[in-house]
Amino acid sequence: MGKIKKAYYYLFYKIYKSIEYTSESLGGSFWTDFKAGLVILTLELFIWMAFLNYYSIINKISFNLSVMSPILLPLILFCILNYIFLMHTDKWKEYNKEFDQLPIEKNKKGGIIVWCTVALIVINLFFSYYLLLMRAKRNQTGPYSKEYIQQQKAKDSISDAKYKMDHQ
Secondary structure, eight states, rough: OOHHHHHHHHHHHHHHHHHHHHHHHTOOOHHHHHHHHHHHHHHHHHHHHHHHHHHHHHHOOOOSTTTTTTTTHHHHHHHHHHHIIIITTTTHHHHHHHHHTHHHHHHHHHHHHEEEEEHHHHHHHHHHHHHHHHHHHHHTOGSSSSHHHHHHHHHHHHHHHHHHHHHH
16 A cells, blocks of 8 residues: 555656646746646546446446536545545655655656556546447447437538528
């Protein structure tokens, strides 16, 4: 558990330093810790959304977004956990000082690992949506359903007729 926690704080550290660096070049850092926490929250939601996408593909079900959707409860849980681990205790400041003392070479390697991880999380989310799109295409559901396509054709023909009438 200690290594996972330390990796979590290192991820926060690298994101924090990146935001701090770009904020300084723009005239100062404002709520850098909050912004870094927001990025962490976004990455956690990306992981959760990809998991839900894969779950729905494997079990051949569909999720409808609503107030009680499977995204709301984890969002609240992630917010609470991030607040407890990052903002409430300010433990991240101690870790940041510790990580600042790392050798430059080790910090560069850690940065590469962090940014590759972030890229993989984002790519994984896009890939999961791609798989959902392919399932919809194969099953002719969603934007590939016959009813939806006919509806779009009707809208297009009405728009086309209005355009022709306006430009005569």
